[in-house]
Amino acid sequence: MKISLFIPCFVDQYYPNAGIGMVKILEKLGHQVDYPESQTCCGQPAFNSGYWPEARSVAETMLDAFRNAEVVVGVSGSCGAMLKVFYPEMFHGEPREAEAKALASKTHEFSSFLVNVLGVGDLGAEFPAKATFHDGCHGLRELGIKREPRELLRHVRGLELIEMKEAETCCGFGGTFAVKFPEISTAMGEVKCASIAETGADLVISNDSSCLMQIQGLLDRQGKPVRSMHLAEVLSHSLS
Amino acid sequence: MSTIQSRQFHHDAEVLTHDLRHRKLIQKALGGYYVKRDEQKAKFTDWQSARASAAAAKFEAVNHLDKYLIEFTDKLAARGTKVFWAADGAEASAYIAGVARAAKVRKIIKSKTMTGEEIHLAQALEKEGYEVVESDLGEFIVQLREEPPYHIVFPSMHLTRGEISETFEKKLGSQPADTPEELTMIARDVMRKKYCEADMGISGANFAVAETGHISITENEGNARLSTTLPRVLVTIVGIEKVVPKLDDLALLLPMLATSGSGQNMTCYNTLLGGPREQDETDGPVEYHVVLLDNQRTTLLADAEQRDSLHCIRCGACLNVCPIFKNVGGHSYGTTYQGPIGSVITPHLRGLQSWKHLSFASSLCGACSETCPVKIDLHHHLLQNRRNAIAEKFVWWEKTLFAGFAWFMRRPILYRFAAPLLRIGDPILRLIRGQVIDPVRMWTGTRDLPKAPPKSFKEYWRSRHANR
Numbered sequence: 091m092k093i094s095l096f097i098p099c100f101v102d103q104y105y106p107n108a109g110i111g112m113v114k115i116l117e118k119l120g121h122q123v124d125y126p127e128s129q130t131c132c133g134q135p136a137f138n139s140g141y142w143p144e145a146r147s148v149a150e151t152m153l154d155a156f157r158n159a160e161v162v163v164g165v166s167g168s169c170g171a172m173l174k175v176f177y178p179e180m181f182h183g184e185p186r187e188a189e190a191k192a193l194a195s196k197t198h199e200f201s202s203f204l205v206n207v208l209g210v211g212d213l214g215a216e217f218p219a220k221a222t223f224h225d226g227c228h229g230l231r232e233l234g235i236k237r238e239p240r241e242l243l244r245h246v247r248g249l250e251l252i253e254m255k256e257a258e259t260c261c262g263f264g265g266t267f268a269v270k271f272p273e274i275s276t277a278m279g280e281v282k283c284a285s286i287a288e289t290g291a292d293l294v295i296s297n298d299s300s301c302l303m304q305i306q307g308l309l310d311r312q313g314k315p316v317r318s319m320h321l322a323e324v325l326s327h328s329l330s
Numbered sequence: 331m332s333t334i335q336s337r338q339f340h341h342d343a344e345v346l347t348h349d350l351r352h353r354k355l356i357q358k359a360l361g362g363y364y365v366k367r368d369e370q371k372a373k374f375t376d377w378q379s380a381r382a383s384a385a386a387a388k389f390e391a392v393n394h395l396d397k398y399l400i401e402f403t404d405k406l407a408a409r410g411t412k413v414f415w416a417a418d419g420a421e422a423s424a425y426i427a428g429v430a431r432a433a434k435v436r437k438i439i440k441s442k443t444m445t446g447e448e449i450h451l452a453q454a455l456e457k458e459g460y461e462v463v464e465s466d467l468g469e470f471i472v473q474l475r476e477e478p479p480y481h482i483v484f485p486s487m488h489l490t491r492g493e494i495s496e497t498f499e500k501k502l503g504s505q506p507a508d509t510p511e512e513l514t515m516i517a518r519d520v521m522r523k524k525y526c527e528a529d530m531g532i533s534g535a536n537f538a539v540a541e542t543g544h545i546s547i548t549e550n551e552g553n554a555r556l557s558t559t560l561p562r563v564l565v566t567i568v569g570i571e572k573v574v575p576k577l578d579d580l581a582l583l584l585p586m587l588a589t590s591g592s593g594q595n596m597t598c599y600n601t602l603l604g605g606p607r608e609q610d611e612t613d614g615p616v617e618y619h620v621v622l623l624d625n626q627r628t629t630l631l632a633d634a635e636q637r638d639s640l641h642c643i644r645c646g647a648c649l650n651v652c653p654i655f656k657n658v659g660g661h662s663y664g665t666t667y668q669g670p671i672g673s674v675i676t677p678h679l680r681g682l683q684s685w686k687h688l689s690f691a692s693s694l695c696g697a698c699s700e701t702c703p704v705k706i707d708l709h710h711h712l713l714q715n716r717r718n719a720i721a722e723k724f725v726w727w728e729k730t731l732f733a734g735f736a737w738f739m740r741r742p743i744l745y746r747f748a749a750p751l752l753r754i755g756d757p758i759l760r761l762i763r764g765q766v767i768d769p770v771r772m773w774t775g776t777r778d779l780p781k782a783p784p785k786s787f788k789e790y791w792r793s794r795h796a797n798r
Contacts, residue, residue: 097787099739103749104780106787125791128742136732138694138713140720144736151740179710231696260653264693269772271340271691276776277347277657278693281357307777 092122094159096197098169099131105299108165111322112200114329115213116163129155132172137180138265146180153189161207162197165322167229167298168265170199175232199229201238201297201321211241216328218248222291224282224305226298227260239297239321246324252289259285263304279308286316294318335664336687342662343691352488356656359487363650366593370585373595384586385705387579388641391540391571395631398540398573399622405543409605411618418625419449426451426532426565427458429619433563435460435529441547441554442466443534444482444644445569445623448666448679451532462532463524465553467517474501480660482667483591483646488659521553531561531615533603535568536643537583541576545603545620548584550592555601564615566603569623571640583643590647590703626679636711639675641704648698648708654691663688670698674711682719689715746788753782 093116097109116123133148152173156162164170174194181190204210223243229235236258243251262268262278269275282305286294294309294316296302302318309316332340346352371377391398403413416422430438438460440452452462452473464473468485472478474497479485486494494513498504504516533554537546545566547554558564574583588594607614630639649655649669660668665676665685673688689712698708720728738744756779762768764775773779785793 102787103752106783106790109787130739130742130745140716141732142717144732147736148739227695231700260693260695267693272772273344273347274657278653303780310778
């Protein structure tokens with residue numbers, strides 16, 4: 091299968107390893123991986139802030155970038171939800187509505203694509219660690235992804251997965267919310283970090299780098315030794 | 331420009347988010363709720379189908395208010411109840427004060443009604459010289475403290491037993507008490523007398539049944555039943571969205587409300603009120619008035635996108651799962667309806683520009699929509715409120731920022747060469763971290779920035795292809 095990668099802007103700039111991990115895994119499974127280089131941002135910051143016309147104009151760049159893609163696989167649940175759920179809403183009644191809907195239907199979040207489309211569970215990965223998994227809200231509630239990352243992690247050799255209390259509770263990132271209401275966002279993050287600490291895990295895994303930016307940012311500030319990694323990094327760790 | 335309401339919210343939220351005692355108290359209270367709620371949810375054959383059916387019943391009612399409200403009021407009026415249609419709070423309060431005056435009422439006992447809170451009914455009647463006593467224990471406590479309810483369902487959940495005892499000592503002259511039983515007995519002693527003295531009872535309504543013309547009230551303390559049956563005059567205030575088509579709808583809605591609201595299969599007392607005392611009856615009010623309140627509900631009804639907000643059965647489940655609510659507390663909202671539902675409907679009820687900040691104060695996690703027993707698309711409505719607020723009146727610097735953002739992101743070549751500057755700037759950002767000149771100090775005030783990697787994904791991809 092020819093797979094077009096959707097690498098959101100902040101993953102591109104700050105978390106390239108999540109994207110690289112995804113490339114390694116998909117290629118190991120024998121797929122042809124393509125990366126349309128004209129992609130930039132999905133437009134979510136403007137969309138969530140209420141600036142829909144601005145968000146739409148950015149989104150059009152993505153419609154162009156993925157026009158010829160057969161299948162689009164994204165590394166972030168949140169940006170994936172933007173394409174899958176919010177593009178059709180944002181383009182409703184607009185000239186490019188049909189294109190937005192077409193992109194939505196061919197877009198998949200990474201873990202859901204592996205498990206539900208490719209039918210993969212065991213990637214032969216090995217990663218010795220005591221880990222806990224944080225469900226990113228957009229992946230969880232907009233895309234309904236809960237079982238898939240756990241199914242993939244279950245097969246990772248050496249990885250002990252400990253569920254945290256209220257794994258489904260938001261970490262407090264929320265995009266522009268994190269800087270518009272830093273006090274609330276931080277309090278939410280502190281609650282999340284406390285749940286992580288309770289598990290005794292030394293690694294937090296998520297399928298959303300944006301959540302990990304919030305969680306790791308707080309953990310670092312608190313001087314906690316817990317590290318965070320994207321699911322794709324963990325799964326690709328033992329691949330060359 | 332920020333409004334008084336917005337500045338107040340920011341201020342109160344800032345205080346509460348740093349109050350670790352508050353955080354623990356609410357976490358503990360809700361921890362018990364989650365366990366009980368899940369036990370009750372498990373008793374439904376299929377909770378998701380139940381939600382769909384409940385939403386369908388409310389959808390039918392809300393989308394045919396013209397039909398069901400007339401059916402409801404005709405049935406009620408036929409049995410001697412006086413119905414009053416109030417366009418707003420002032421009209422409703424004036425009517426109720428008029429009823430009290432005409433019936434020579436002196437003392438009023440009131441059971442819990444959020445609609446009454448919405449229009450500040452108790453305060454309006456007190457101003458007219460009537461004594462108004464709240465008979466719901468939680469409401470009674472916050473009334474003594476001169477505070478608004480903290481939560482739609484649990485008005486005094488922010489208070490410890492010690493604080494309640496202190497309030498009673500100060501306001502009622504009681505002895506210090508520590509157990510819930512002792513505290514309840516203190517309130518009960520005061521209240522029993524008030525029930526007997528009251529000339530007028532005021533209640534809210536959980537549902538208004540069109541088919542039979544009944545008001546349905548669900549509660550745990552029996553206070554609503556006493557407040558509605560002992561006094562000679564009774565007034566029920568009900569929002570127009572509370573109507574349901576059939577009596578059978580209650581068979582589903584009552585257990586769903588109890589499950590979502592308090593983790594119960596059914597609440598302890600469920601009352602149906604059909605009118606004043608009839609000739610062959612020995613008890614019940616002699617005079618019964620039902621006040622139907624609009625107060626901008628029809629504005630919400632006119633918004634096809636967000637009309638489902640009128641499905642709300644005021645169970646408070648969305649507050650209980652909301653991480654914002656749990657950290658800022660109910661009072662910070664400054665609204666009658668707190669939490670996600672409050673953030674969605676308050677801009678419609680009280681003005682978008684004054685209350686839009688509540689729609690922005692959300693990480694859009696969606697826990698509210700997921701839990702809502704009548705399937706209100708709460709977190710998406712927050713996004714729509716944001717869009718509507720900006721379309722109506724944008725913030726100039728934000729508009730410029732996002733226009734610039736869009737201009738930049740529409741130019742992939744520019745992005746390719748300019749975005750890495752972010753990473754080059756990384757050491758400088760680290761140097762000025764948290765200072766006034768730090769452009770990202772809203773982040774770095776409490777959190778570290780991610781470490782910039784040596785190469786972006788785009789650079790990795792290009793170098794990989796160059797090497798092939």
